[in-house]
């Protein structure tokens with residue numbers, strides 16, 4: 303049944319009927335499986351991958367390395383929660399290696415992001431230090447290559 | 462000197478390709494969805510391409526040994542054992558070629574000439590008949606039937622055999638029908654061939670692209686290994702058509718003989734491609750698996766689509782083609798393809814391009830994105846509803 307997830311992850315707009323044909327299962331079975339995935343929060347949402355660079359919308363994305371002191375009894379989870387609950391935070395990962403959290407922030411301007419870091423993130427008690435890296439260009443996101451010329455370039459050949 | 466007078470008659474006799482005109486039309490039209498191509502739409506897996514690039518950076522820009530880099534032949538030998546349970550000695554029983562195409566040509570040129578007969582089940586890849594004719598041997602065509610799911614039956618084979626039969630071509634998984642033959646079906650064929658003085662050329666280039674159960678090689682049956690030349694290659698399974706690399710495996714005497722032609726005509730297969738191929742065989746399984754699963758989905762969507770339009774479409778279990786019958790439309794295969802291209806801008810190939818017996822069918826390739834396939838089905842449906 304995991305194949306359903308793979309298909310939806312590539313394109314969540316396929317209908318239940320289309321997925322049923324692709325996987326050789328009945329539409330009811332696919333419908334039930336998807337409902338179960340949603341219920342169990344295996345599927346947590348359906349989104350659209352937007353190349354914002356092609357729109358007029360001003361936005362900047364930054365990847366912030368955060369070093370933390372773990373809290374007694376709760377490790378990093380509580381601090382992480384305080385951080386990821388901000389709507390500006392698009393992603394938040396606990397890392398192995400030389401720093402602890404990767405926090406991905408989206409804002410309208412560099413200033414907005416810088417302010418968020420200075421006012422919200424850095425002052426948190428358990429945050430030891432932050433290093434902010436701004437994204438200059440997105441080549442590939444969520445497995446999809448942007449500006450990918452998807453035209454069929456194969457030449458006509460006999461057989 | 463009149464150039465055309467200098468050309469051998471048997472070359473002049475080769476008919477112009479049946480689908481050339483569609484390709485010419487294709488080049489003039491815009492927004493055509495081509496389901497006419499016989500090559501993967503995927504690019505070569507990046508780790509494989511990267512291995513080729515790295516070999517260039519390291520300066521591996523020279524000839525390899527005639528029969529191919531030993532390391533590659535050893536890797537092929539392991540691969541054949543691992544995948545199909547076939548044992549070939551790297552040094553004497555494997556030859557690296559310029560695609561499966563060269564393998565087919567070498568095998569036929571090594572084995573047959575005027576007076577010999579080559580049994581070719583059709584519809585099939587065009588090179589079998591073409592290369593046979595170039596040797597001066599006589600192609601004996603078996604007309605495969607849709608009701609047998611385009612499998613070769615023992616009765617048909619029995620009938621086609623004659624004292625002059627020197628080679629039988631076993632073309633499965635098949636281009637253009639997508640048919641495969643399972644172990645039981647092959648075993649019935651083996652019974653007939655086992656004790657005859659003839660050679661089997663088994664074209665297994667689509668072996669990795671099967672969708673129910675694993676590919677079975679006829680060479681694996683008792684008594685068959687020494688009389689079978691297995692053709693395989695990297696084009697289809699690893700999406701490496703442009704690298705031009707394949708291989709043949711067989712009895713040391715056959716390989717030695719084929720290498721004699723190969724060394725004069727080709728010297729050796731491209732070295733960069735050989736480096737990439739080692740990576741493909743050793744670290745390519747996951748990428749192949751992902752492509753196969755995507756092909757499988759597209760295959761189901763196409764079969765379902767054609768059946769819902771009311772066309773008979775047997776379920777192909779290999780390669781990346783479906784071969785629906787278009788008899789219900791009342792059009793010939795060629796008419797169907799030409800009209801479909803002109804009115805709905807979808808290119809499929811008439812079954813007749815793969816032998817007369819392909820009349821009434823079209824070959825639809827699913828080596829194209831799901832998006833294209835779904836759009837093409839919509840257009841074909843509209844086309845059929847207008848003409849019927």
Ligand SMILES: Cc1ncc(COP(=O)(O)O)c(C=O)c1O
Pocket residue numbers: 461499559560561562563586632635636664666693694695696702705706707
């Ligand atoms: C059945 C079959 N055999 C062999 C080939 C030759 O492939 P290549 O020369 O690229 O290995 C093809 C290509 O279309 C094919 O369809």
